[in-house]
Amino acid sequence: MTTVLSRPLRIGIVGAGPAGIYAADILTKAGSGQLPVSIDLIERLPAPYGLVRYGVAPDHPRIKEIIKALRRVLEHPDIRFLGNVNYGSDLKLDDLRRHYDAIIFSTGAMDDRDLDIPGVDLPGSHGAADFVSWYDGHPDVPRTWPLDARSVAVLGAGNVALDVARVLSKTAAEMLTTEIPPNVHAGLLANRATDVHVFARRGPAQVKFSPLELRELAHSPTVDVVVHPEGFEFDEASLQLAQTDKQVKMVMKTLNAWVGQEPTGKPHRLHLHFLENPVEILGTARVEGLRTERQELVGDGTARGTGEFTEWDVQAVYRAVGYRSSHLADVPFDHRRHVVPNAAGRVQDVDGQQVPGVYVTGWIKRGPIGLIGHTKSDASETISCLLEDVATLTPAERPDPDDVTAHLDGLGVRYTTKQGWDLLDAHEVTLGEAQGRARVKVVARDEMVRISTQP
Known part of the structure; x- marks a missing residue:
């Protein structure tokens, strides 16, 4: 030693x-x-x-x-x-x-995990990790984000997919109670999305989001959550999971209460689609749609394609299929x-x-x-x-x-040092206090360093 x-x-x-x-x-x-x-x-x-x-x-x-x-x-x-x-x-x-x-x-x-389907590189096709970095005020990403699509697809069935869908669905005023910096608030003010579609390639019992994340979708006064009955299916393995896994049981309780409910007329709708596998992002100069293949459960919780395809009229796609x-x-x-x-x-x-x-x-x-x-x-x-x-x-x-x-x-x-972080932390908290918020995040790296290293 x-x-x-x-x-x-x-x-x-x-x-x-x-x-x-x-x-x-x-x-x-x-x-x-x-x-x-x-x-x-x-x-x-x-x-x-x-x-x-x-x-x-x-x-x-x-x-x-x-x-x-x-x-x-x-x-x-x-x-x-x-x-x-x-x-x-x-x-x-x-x-x-x-x-x-x-x-x-x-x-x-x-970084975003790759999704190998045609059209993935079209303008309007975004990695969820990049979007998360933007709305979380990461210093190394662009300060603006294109939010001109009225109908948006989110690919994935995890908590990040729900985060992205929720942020795209809520109003800028609702988000202003949080720590978002001014550039993010300005970007969300320009958001034109009225319909956000979340696509899961497997069934409702196989989704990876937590019960808390799921329930929070319905907390916004401006968003209707729509669970589409098509694809809301269970096989033997799914039923067993719903009976034995506490997390799955809680998710199913929430989804069962929502499935088939009609929108109430709120200005935004967040749609959940199950057993829809994205196979192509459509468009020439930019995203103009999404093609999915209907899946069917095969008994063990896995799914296979049926050969039945649907084209969805969306103008932006967010790929929330994992990090790497x-x-x-x-x-x-x-x-x-x-x-x-x-x-x-x-x-x-x-x-x-x-x-x-x-x-x-x-x-x-x-x-x-x-x-x-x-x-x-x-x-x-x-x-x-x-x-x-x-x-x-x-x-x-x-x-x-x-x-x-x-x-x-x-x-x-x-x-920067721990003492420098204390200075930056205090600065962000002070910015927030002036607006009745917990903090307002500083975005620019140079500004973060300046505040952290001031005498």
Whole structure:
């Protein structure tokens, strides 16, 4: 244990979302305090919290409550936050090895999974992840969004699909009670959508959205939820799920209450279609429609095509078919599964051999599945492996924490800190107080950095 006998174990965690913060928290508690650690959370954005800040819909403030727990972890004296630092340019893998005894990548999954159907590249065909980043005020996406379609298709049957459909259906005035920045409010004011159609390729018992997400669709005073009876079907496996799975049972209770109900005359309608598989996005110069194939359940919960096709008159399509991670420079990557190959968090090379001192946790490790509870247990597994390896880790050449910041200073990187995040957080809260809101999010990266680094 030569790396920890004379000084704290130096750990660099790349990615300051829930996965990275949970890993840091577990490390500080390792060995009931018998193993001193010094941890840097390295984040490419100026602010921490990852998808909790930039992936949760702004009208879900209860989910954002997790930030309170994450904030408490960042207060730990052995954890340092370094924001606005880009892995691959500001810090490369060799740099990290020089400054840390071990490195954990927790960079998550921010890109849209591919959907291989004709027309997917037409103007008006959007990835849901890009739209979510826009309405969540991500600093690295355009400030405007085209919302000129009156009829919109959302492809997918998960919580992100419902988030996108709900934001497209609600009025800008309803969203103004949230933390959305001014550019998002202005964009939603211009939204012309009156009908939003959500298409699920399997049946109602196989959808992946949560009961809470589903019920929230009906909370808007301006939106009628329409569950179309066509495709509202069950096979033997579906009926068994509805009887034995609590989540499915709650979803079915809500859907059964809505199915077949006529719209009440509200200005917007949110349609749910089941057993409709998107096969082509139609149009020449831009999206002009969507073609789906009716599916049928085959008894085990899976579905097959019937050869019956329907064309839907829509002018925009949002693809909410899942997230995927991106390749990290100098780190092995499985381009089929879009994860870093690993064994319980230990990174493996192309030959299946462990890459010494390099670990992963979160979605970059296991793929974009699971909730916060899964993220915690996932981090525990990775940290357990790291701790087992402590005696074999190669000691960092320059473990002094000041050496990392000196490196960044030498490159002219305007990195942010926990103290800087406190300044930005307070600034956003003050902006919100002036409008009777919890906060108003600052969008521009330069402004975020300026506020975070002011004297």
